[in-house]
Amino acid sequence: MKNTLYLLLLLTLGCQTKTETKPTFGIVIHGGAGTILKENMTAEKEAAYRQVLSEAIQVGYEILKEGGSSQDAVEKTIHVMENSPLFNAGKGAVLTADATIELDASFMDGATLDAGAISGVRTVKHPISAAIKVMEASPHVMLSGAGADSFAKEQDLEIVEPEYFFTERRINSLKRVQEANAQKKLSLSEIDKAFLQQQRYGTVGCVALDLSGNLAAGTSTGGMTNKKWNRIGDAPIIGAGTYANNATCAISATGWGEFFIRSVVAHDISALMEYKGMSIEAAAKEVIHNKVAKLGGDGGVVGIDRHGNPMMEMNTAGMYRAHMDAEGNLAVKIYREE
């Protein structure tokens, strides 16, 4: 009897060790959440989104498969989405009330808990790379406005004319929004609230676990159409839009930024895992469907935990998203029920 128990103990320990140490990797991305309904989509548009999501995640997947870092995978995957005018990040970002483009991004390294963020840059081709550079080459975590642009230039990041980011689609969106607001004669706060309820998609994000067991998370966005007063949303806020910690998970959020800041969404998911032992999925459901929803906010999050379990959760009609595991299985999704 004693020997049998001992054997069982050994077997149990053996299994646990295997679960804990088996090297695996994975990657999850999003291209924004919001009122994305099948009836408003054309087959071409849907195919275009699925195509860019697939291309982007494949870039990160190949890096991770070759033993590259989660940081590198997150950065290079986000570059693909920043380059695509389909998403509200980098080229094709939305316009502010003054018809300028102000870009926000952040990155966090789960191994060191180091982080970098920029808000309101106007000339940096890849805002996610500027966020990473703030982490690596400055003593700061967050830079903003013209200062962040100067820093990126000093660091030899790719600088473009502000015009590079502009697309006809976004210029038209701003016109439509401003004309509608003028007709309705709404106050500043009413305008933004009414309008926000249809406009919250496009932010991009990526989380990854690499073969060394390191987690990383990054988020990049143009914020919201017609934004004013150098508004900062959740995307560049460590703890709100982005968080990574090797002890728990890596998270990137997209949605109504104000509610995501107030709910400290990304860190709260990690805290529920660390302090209550929740799974990444249970923690994300609690934060999105209970906490954020109770305040009246909506949006989505993607994440990956330290064992490689992916998570894609939203309380909107849809979220552009994709996931790839170590075996190369790819899932690309748009609508909530899919």
Added chain:
Amino acid sequence: MKNTLYLLLLLTLGCQTKTETKPTFGIVIHGGAGTILKENMTAEKEAAYRQVLSEAIQVGYEILKEGGSSQDAVEKTIHVMENSPLFNAGKGAVLTADATIELDASFMDGATLDAGAISGVRTVKHPISAAIKVMEASPHVMLSGAGADSFAKEQDLEIVEPEYFFTERRINSLKRVQEANAQKKLSLSEIDKAFLQQQRYGTVGCVALDLSGNLAAGTSTGGMTNKKWNRIGDAPIIGAGTYANNATCAISATGWGEFFIRSVVAHDISALMEYKGMSIEAAAKEVIHNKVAKLGGDGGVVGIDRHGNPMMEMNTAGMYRAHMDAEGNLAVKIYREE
């Protein structure tokens, strides 16, 4: 026996109800943490700090005692410290590398989880009031730079010339720092790291519980001397420098902002209370002495929980701080061992 048990149960329930509902209030403030050593202090300087801390907390105390809101107490208490050139907030704030002054502040309401923040304003006399106005009168949580200044002006907040904030003491500090850096020929990151280790005091903050059971937290700062690239520290970041939630506590932080952002300090203290049932003191000790310290950061936090228990915790040599309870007992402290 059964009757005795029933009686005991009733008594227990009665006591619990009393503990939960007895209206009380309290207020805690800080004026920054850092290398504050008795040997570097004069009796006059020490008396001046204690005097302003006492005056400031008394303002909030009177509001709370009369049944006023924790929001009003936090705002008016911080005004006193923003007006005092002793602290690095409002008048007497530190200078940036370009010899400008850029002010950050944030506020959070524990009842609604609503929040407001501004970063990099140059003309708003009371940055804490601008943060509150963002919460109340805009659809946003965080505004920055010139946009935040414009918003404050539109909202009829008190606007001053940038010169209002300048003091000889801070102009001299910037000169000393820049001369020292030039002599040492340090790289940009080395400069800031070396220098940061002596410079992290002055941020002000206040947390309060009012007679209605509502918690509020606010923080206001000029950031760090010689800061560059429109750097944003933890003070205007909801979850890092400021957090309030009626379910747990209200927190305001001060210290090496970069580490406080990475540790999501204010929200993490709340999460440890909410998810692990820790006391406010145990949670703050865990975050400051374990989590922040492990990363190499230092600073302090003040807080108050929903029962009115105060907390003032630091891993620096000192923190300007004070606490007042509902009975009017006042404690003003500077050094860690006091």
